[in-house]
Amino acid sequence: MKIAVCIKRVPDTETRIRMGADAAAIDESGVKFVVNPYDEFAVEEALQRREKAGGGEVVVLALGPDAAQETIRGALAMGADRGVLLKADRVPADALAVAKALAAELKDGGWDLVLFGKMAVDDCNHAVGPMVAELLGLPCVTAISKLELEDGKGVAEREIEGGVEVVAFALPAVLTAEKGLNTPRYPALKGIMAAKKKPIESKPAALGEARVTVTALGLPPERKAGRILGEGADVVPELVRLLRTEAKVL
Amino acid sequence: MAPRFEGVDFYDVSALLSEEERAVRDTVRQWVDDRLLPVIGAHYLAGSFPRQLVPEMAELGFFGANLPEQYGCAGLNNVAYGLIMQELERGDSGVRSFASVQGALVMYPIHAFGSDDQKQKWLPAMASGEVIGCFGLTEPDYGSNPGGMITTAKETADGWVLNGAKMWITNGSTAKVAIIWAKTGALDDPGSIRGFIVPTDTAGFSAKDQQGKLSLRASDTSELVLQDVHVAKDALLPLSRGLKSPLSCLTQARYGIAWGAVGAAMGCYDEALRYAKQRVMFGRPIAAFQLQQQRLAEMLTEITKAQLLVLQLGRLKDLGKATPQRVSLAKRNNVDVACDVAREARRLLGANGILAEYTAMRHLANLESVYTYEGTHDMHTLILGEEITGISAFE
Amino acid sequence: MANVLAVTEQRGGALRKTSREVVWAARQLADAMGGTVDALVLGAPGVEATGFGLGGVGADRVLVAGDASFANYSPCGYAGTAAAVAKAGGYGAVLVSATAAGRDLAPRIAARLDAPLATDVTGVAFADGKVTATRPVYAGKAIQQLTLDAPLAVVSLRPNTFAPGAAAKVGAVSQVPAVTASRVTVREVKAAGQGKLDVAEATVVVSGGRGLKGPEHFALIEKLAQALGGAVGASRAVVDAGWRPHAEQVGQTGKTVSPQLYVAVGISGAIQHLAGMKTAKVIVAINKDKDAPIFQVADYGIVGDLFEIVPRLTEEVAKARAG
DSSP: OEEEEEEOEEEOTTOOOOBOTTSSSBOOTTOOEEEOHHHHHHHHHHHHHHHHTTOOEEEEEEEEOTTHHHHHHHHHHHTOOEEEEEEOSSOOSOHHHHHHHHHHHHTTOOOSEEEEESOOTTTOOOOHHHHHHHHHTOOEEEEEEEEEEETTEEEEEEEETTEEEEEEEESSEEEEEOTTSSOOOOOOHHHHHHHTTSOEEEEEOOOOOOOEEEEEEEOOOOOOOOEEEEESGGGHHHHHHHHHHTSOOO | OOOOOOOOOTTOGGGGSOHHHHHHHHHHHHHIIIIIHHHHHHHHHHTOOOGGGHHHHHHHTOTTTTSOGGGTOOOOOHHHHHHHHHHHHHHOHHHHHHHHIIIIIIIHHHHHHOOHHHHHHHHHHHHTTSSOEEEEOOBTTBSSOGGGOOOEEEEOSSEEEEEEEEEEEETTTTOSEEEEEEESSOTTOGGGEEEEEEETTSTTEEEEEOOOOSSSTTSOEEEEEEEEEEEEGGGBOTTOOSTHHHHHHHHHHHHHHHHHHHHHHHHHHHHHHHHHHHOEETTEEGGGSHHHHHHHHHHHHHHHHHHHHHHHHHHHHHTTOOOHHHHHHHHHHHHHHHHHHHHHHHHHTGGGGGSTTSSHHHHHHHHHHHHHSSSOHHHHHHHHHHHHHSOOOOO | OOEEEEEOOEETTEEOHHHHHHHHHHHHHHHHHTOOEEEEEEESTTOOGGGGOTGGGTOSEEEEEEOGGGSSOOHHHHHHHHHHHHHTSOEEEEEEEOSHHHHHHHHHHHHHHTOOEEEEESEEEEETTEEEEEEEETTTTEEEEEEEOSSSEEEEEOTTSSOOOOOOOOOEEEEOOOOOOOSEEEEEEEEOSTTOOOTTTOSEEEEEOGGGOSGGGHHHHHHHHHHHTOEEEEOHHHHHTTSSOGGGBBSTTSBOOOOSEEEEESOOOOHHHHHHHTTOSEEEEEESOTTOTHHHHOSEEEESOHHHHHHHHHHHHHHHHHO
């Protein structure tokens, strides 16, 4: 089975965000970068599918700066076979530009599956995966929490408001992973050592014009300070009164 | 949910590590946060070792991680091995002891002194966690003076017969195999000490857990009794010869402990700092008070020194230059400062610091054992003294 | 001068609440662009769009595409139809609500139209001949201002953010062809539980965390949610522990919600949880630890034993609503 997984290097979600000097991007000094958590589910799914198929290749792709090689290396340590870095000093805010660069690399790759995390935790766009599918003309199911594959066909489940959608499709397909699709494995220490010898090809990302630009990045408005009304159940009537008369939500 | 540990790295020691070393550290770090820390408090109180975690630890390659890949081990360098011990001990000294025993005191002697058959037979199974081992050197009356041991191994027609008793043996009651050090010659001849691989189900071998421990409670510590235990000829570790053999194993373990102590100190410091920033007294976080700041500054200073110390020791070890005396200096210093850091952290936490919900007091209690075992603090003092002056002051 | 196409969603033939927000936002944007608003309704044949009241929130025209495959959300069909309508011309923007379907749909439309996309925005405007958008990023720790530089832009709107007003327009209904070519088939939609209100759609959310000590105690949360007419939410810790389903998880790796009222019970307030709820209009926190970070974002807090406070609150709310 030939599987491509697209991953992204993102700031760790625990990081305190500070604005950079140009107020259009964050200050990256001291920021810890990790693999996008949703992408880990995609990598794990690829590894499991390769195992179930009794063989194949899992290739990890990332679009980003040179430092993204370390992110790719992490996926290789989990068990992926090789990596491809599409180099770009900055990942554009334009999801379609990113999708076009990835699609150009993935085209004619003979993939059975192309996997993504459902969204990146930095820009939270939820877009690149399905856009790549459209560009490649492939079936796509997003935010899948369950997957079954058999004989070149698949059935996936995705959570929607108030229920679960069950979607059928044929391979090759593009799927984006939701939390809970699987439990990503820790890279075994042996895997970390083996990853050193696995190839990562680096080439410039074929990025066209970016038509989405960030004109400003700032902190969200401070919530007005609230107050602790008191201790214990006896304060409850006062809370209800305030919710009615002051906050007007009751 | 406990916040994830982000490390303590005031001097950017991370930048001195390779990408793989960082990846190894981060994998163990995350595993400890996800799998060990949530359960260790309860195990400590119950006095039980979290056995259920052994398969995962094995699968990730924690056992004998610096031994060669051909035996199913991870083949890491010594800095990476140290980082594993650092992160495991940030979790718990008892769990790190398990890994130290398995890797440095059981797998290492088989690798260093064993025949090819023995290596093939035991090492892969130990790396995979299928076979747990223990190291039988210390005796009830011979701790700091292992050369005085009275366990004997007499040659027989088809093998050896062992008699004696060992004490304070980690993993003793659960091990499938014990590396027993015994005198094959006269009792006053430590040169006759040799190592034996003894299956623990051999007739005459018994192990019993020692009770009433107030330290290392999440670890099995046992007495071993050998009463006419017959083993085959191939139980002998052929290259073992004299006291130097078991001591070289201890040097491996002590190296890992020097790193482990740093991990425990880092964990205590991190917990104390987070607590100080959010615990409010007299209308301010206690981190605002001078005496607490002094505590934290002292802790960070000692941790930083200890980190740089073991990193250089690890680089020396990879060059084959980590002499036992160099390891003694690191074990002695790092465990001692870790004891201080844990104690000061416990004090900063106030009343909350006596609860198992916080890690400081568990670390504090554990580190007392770590101070004493693998060469007491005082013994390492004399090892250094002899090395520096050329004069032995042991007796 | 350009028009705005608002893509709506229906469920079982009824218009979803978020669609009124989208049409309303489209109205504001179209007024800035000097154009009109077309609301696109996709549903089963005979879907009765005249009753949707889309004119009342600003739609000049209502375009209806009916097909058997459109009864439920059908990714390729909806995207193909919307793209076909948009291509027919005259539009400066296509708006979609960032619901589960919308998050799937908007990128597909953008790719088919080769148009720039801004997702999950909290503000959309028109300046210097370009569509601009405001949106939270980095788990809500920062706010991004974007400019989309193309004649046509696609924008998805965060639900529960663009409260609709009244803008009486004609809303004349006409049929448009359904584009049904599809690479996937939605086989079925399994309903979650009888009438269980989804946490992302509710105006009131009551969330429980580890402080509840066990799954059996979530009955307290359910009762309070019921009394308030709201949905039940959960922290990541209790979802990971298996006490509650992932669909209820509020937070960075769960859902982002913006209700009128959010009640956090026994939740300490980790950054990742706050990311999912701190844009709620009013936040109430109940926790036994007065130093818990949740109190820093709460408008009103009560410190104490939730096992006493929550039942009392349920009681008092029921009284207030009855009286």
